[in-house]
Amino acid sequence: MTRIGEKRIHEVRTRGGNKKFRALRLDSGNFSWGTEVCTRKVRVLDVVYNASNNELVRTKTLVKGAIVVVDAHPFKSWYEGHYGVKIGIKKGRVDAAAAAAAPEEEEKKKSSHVLRKLAARGKGRTIEDAIDHQMASGRLYAKITSRPGQSGRCDGAILEGPELAFYLKQLKK
Amino acid sequence: MPRLATNYKECDQHERAYQAQDAIFVARKRSVSAKKVKPMRWVKNVGLGIKTPDAAIEGNYVDKKCPFTGNVSIRGKILKGLVISTKMKRTIVVRRDYLHYITKYRRFEKRHKNIHAHCSPCFAVKEGDIVTIGQCRPLAKTVKFNVVAHEAQRTKTGKKTFRMF
Numbered sequence: 001m002t003r004i005g006e007k008r009i010h011e012v013r014t015r016g017g018n019k020k021f022r023a024l025r026l027d028s029g030n031f032s033w034g035t036e037v038c039t040r041k042v043r044v045l046d047v048v049y050n051a052s053n054n055e056l057v058r059t060k061t062l063v064k065g066a067i068v069v070v071d072a073h074p075f076k077s078w079y080e081g082h083y084g085v086k087i088g089i090k091k092g093r094v095d096a097a098a099a100a101a102a103p104e105e106e107e108k109k110k111s112s113h114v115l116r117k118l119a120a121r122g123k124g125r126t127i128e129d130a131i132d133h134q135m136a137s138g139r140l141y142a143k144i145t146s147r148p149g150q151s152g153r154c155d156g157a158i159l160e161g162p163e164l165a166f167y168l169k170q171l172k173k
Numbered sequence: 174m175p176r177l178a179t180n181y182k183e184c185d186q187h188e189r190a191y192q193a194q195d196a197i198f199v200a201r202k203r204s205v206s207a208k209k210v211k212p213m214r215w216v217k218n219v220g221l222g223i224k225t226p227d228a229a230i231e232g233n234y235v236d237k238k239c240p241f242t243g244n245v246s247i248r249g250k251i252l253k254g255l256v257i258s259t260k261m262k263r264t265i266v267v268r269r270d271y272l273h274y275i276t277k278y279r280r281f282e283k284r285h286k287n288i289h290a291h292c293s294p295c296f297a298v299k300e301g302d303i304v305t306i307g308q309c310r311p312l313a314k315t316v317k318f319n320v321v322a323h324e325a326q327r328t329k330t331g332k333k334t335f336r337m338f
Contacts (some may be wrong), residue, residue, distance in 0.1 A: 017191065035202050065190060156177030161200025162183055166191045 002026055002148040004044055009152045021152025026062055029154035031070055031142050032064040035161075038082075040074040041139045044154055045139060049171055057170050062148050067159070067167055075158070079135075083125055085117040086109075088135025130164055141167065175230040177212035182233040192235040194242065219247050221307070223321050228295035236263065238312050240292035240319045247279050247321060249308030253338035254288060256302045264316055265292045267304055283335055290318040301326050303338070 005025035012020045032039035049067035050056040056063060072088070079087055083142055110118075134140045141164065146155040181199060186192055193199050196215035216230050219240050229241040237243040254267035267288045272281040290306045291313075292298055297318065305322035312319070330336075 034198060034200055051188070162181070163191045163193065163199055166186060170189065 001166075002154070004047070004060050004062065020150055022150075023062075023148040023152040023154070026148060026154045028135055029070075029144075029146070029156060031156050031158060033075055033158045035080075036075075036079065037080050038075060040078065042074055043071040045069045045071060047166060048141065062144060062154050064144055064147045066144050067171075068144060068156070069139045070156075070158070072138045072140045075140065076138075078136050081131075083121055085122070085125070087127055087132055088108075088138075090136050128160060128164070130168065131160065143167075175227040177216065177230060178214050178233070179210045179212055181213040184233045184235045189261055194235055195237070195244065214242070216242055219307075221247065221251065222241055223247070223307070225274065226295045229293065232295055233293040236293050237293065238263070238291045238319070240309065241284065241293065241295065241323055242306065243293075245291075245309045245312065245319060247307035247309055247319060251305065251307045251321070252288070252318070253303060253305050255336060256300055256304050257287070257332045259298055260291070261289075263292055263294065264313070265290055265304070267300055267318075268332070270337055272337070286334060288318055289298060289313075289315040290320050291316050292320045296322055298319055299325070301303040301330065301332050 001161075002023045003025050004027060004117050006027060008023070008025040010022045010024060012022050026044065027139050028041055028043045030039055044062070046069040047057055047062065047066055048069050050063070051065060052063075056066065062068070076088055079085075081134045131140070141159045142156045143159055143163075144154055144156040146153050148154050181197075181240040184192055194215050197213055199213075214230070214233070216225060218225060225241045229292065234242075234274060238245055240247050251268060252267075254269040256265050257268045257324050258266040269288060270283065270285045273284045274281055285336055288306065290304070292304075293310075296304075298304060303324040303326060304320050305324075307321040309319045311317050
């Protein structure tokens with residue numbers, strides 16, 4: 001029932017006088033990146049997989065457990081601000097990015113305190129290959145964990161690790 | 174002494190959705206220098222003096238209806254019965270025999286009731302086994318019980334004999 005589009009939510013009076021928020025159209029949600037503990041409000045771009053019914057993928061219906069494609073830019077800019085490292089650079093563009101980064105850094109001088117903080121955060125910092133790829137294209141795979149027809153919100157979590165590998169394999173089929 | 178696994182072992186993914194325990198963050202980064210290592214499997218003590226089987230702690234199956242590794246609580250009646258069918262997916266049919274007294278003739282008659290119970294993969298149940306089942310919330314149209322202990326039967330008494338527990 002909940003499609004992608006400009007936000008349209010109907011309030012329903014339920015048993016006991018309580019409210020339910022039936023989302024008919026949603027375009028964004030609060031998605032969290034588990035391993036980095038970073039949650040951002042991002043736009044939902046497309047529904048890509050549904051374990052229960054392929055029809056729901058065709059009609060782009062947002063339900064709990066559906067795999068969607070989400071805008072990566074807020075996460076990318078948070079990561080680059082937090083660690084001071086650029087991610088999601090495509091292979092051909094590495095030289096171009098390095099050349100562009102050099103003059104920029106000369107403009108913004110970071111204090112030694114900031115540099116020390118970045119170095120401490122950089123220790124043990126790893127990024128999954130699959131997520132790096134997705135950052136390059138600006139789109140991340142995420143799973144919806146809220147119930148849009150009940151709460152009126154489309155919240156979820158970015159797919160990572162074994163779960164991401166599993167769904168990438170399912171998408172290939 | 175079975176110990177909870179610290180390395181994540183994925184279970185057989187036969188379904189179209191990714192099967193994992195709700196309580197575990199599967200993609201967690203395991204830091205090299207962590208002093209206290211958190212386990213990668215969630216198991217609970219069911220209570221009422223019921224021992225959680227080793228297969229539940231050491232196994233890597235995912236069953237949300239399992240009383241030890243899933244989201245069901247055992248409360249209410251605890252019954253014992255004979256297994257007569259294991260053909261359903263993760264659920265069994267348990268037969269309970271009893272005697273009903275007829276006052277007019279001052280005698281008994283044999284009666285029985287079949288109960289559908291969910292059977293976790295940590296129990297390898299065959300027909301003819303004795304099984305202890307505990308009441309839980311409705312898991313399906315006819316399933317309101319969950320297997321909580323299991324006693325394999327070696328002697329071939331089969332499933333046709335009248336046995337009261």
